[in-house]
Amino acid sequence: MGLTIRQKADRIGTFRFISVYLMETLARWVPTTPELEAKVLFGRHVWDFAQHADQLGRRTGELRAAAQYSLRPAAGYFKVLEAVASAPGTLERVAGFYDGFLPDLERRYRGYLAETDQLNDEPSVRIIERILFDLPRLKGDRIAFAAQRADLKPLDAGWATRIAALAAAEREFVTDRSPARTSAAV
């Protein structure tokens, strides 16, 4: 049966919101993280999430929503995003983001692919496939960072596990759109 047009737009718009939020989180961390290697890691990936947001936003315009339409996620899931952004130290930022949060996001993208009609919604499928192609590279950069900065010690060794658990606990991440359609200017 697949998803309705509105459900597709809302899911893609939510993924776009998340991508913009992640872009901004990394951007916020660039000047506030002391280690140059971490700045470089975050800085490179700002552009990846911007591109994801852009591609998703172009697709929303084809799904009877505004171009670059963003939909704020469900309240519980938004709190997970805030938790990721609140990491207390460099290693918590890195581990919470790449080890705790991104695998859950990847599962949600794969969930969308399983849910939608592959032929009818092919443009969305292609965009998400490209995003899923990028994510292992980001993870690879994260692993390279760990090798470069093996000297760093975590402030909270359980941070990434807690972020992963928080994300996994939020089954629903897309909210129902209110009847009046909005175009978020993010």
Added chain:
Amino acid sequence: MIAAQGETKVVGGVVLRRDPAREPCFTVVQTDAEMQDWPDMSPISRRERLHRHMNNESGAMEIAARCLVDFPDTPWDLRMALARQVSDESRHANLLLQRLRELDGFKGEFPIANFEWGVTLMLEDLPGRLAVQNRTFEAGLIDILGTLRNRWREAGDDVTADMLEGILADEITHVRFANRWIKRLTEQDPRVLLKVAMAVRFLGRVNQQLAPKPGDVNAVGVEWTEERRQAPAVNVEDRREAEFTEEEITEVLKQAGFRSILPAGSLGE
């Protein structure tokens, strides 16, 4: 100004934004007099040039990143350009760190200063920041790199020269998008021009206050002669590629005593 109390510092009587986070291995200084740099291309001078450039690229990355955070309502296409700039500057900082290490240098080997961050982050609007960071500091880097790539090549280091060529190509795109967006934003709202003018005036005041004077010496005893204080030779061709107007290029040439990388008299031919 959006810098809150506690987020600023005072240098030579000028209020600037407090430094971004740096590792303890770095000695962060506030003035040119505290920097260690040499005019020649000796091994230590080469490492210092790479070290300083690495920190400057890191600063450019940090400034663009803060623009993404501070101005979320900016048109999406401009945010995309800033995000791309963050990524480019990140690559540059990484390249320079790698090259520094290849030449037996290391992070923290020389003092660093975050002047561009300190000035640009005092500005409360994006057109002002683009005017100062992209159209002034990065455009200045276009001039400097235009000369430096040749100096490294003449010194027999093609690896660094080639790396600088790649960085220069990226910097041109950063200046160009700022030129385009300032023009577009000004067309939409002429008051933007006032913000740009105020930002440039602020930079002028800071420069007047903090720039080294003739006879000053740096931390390794090298004197700031008139020659060293001169603006770099203007990279006319690449400024054109970055979409500065002929009038703007002529103005910069005047400030540089009409020294350009192109042969004299070729401007406008």
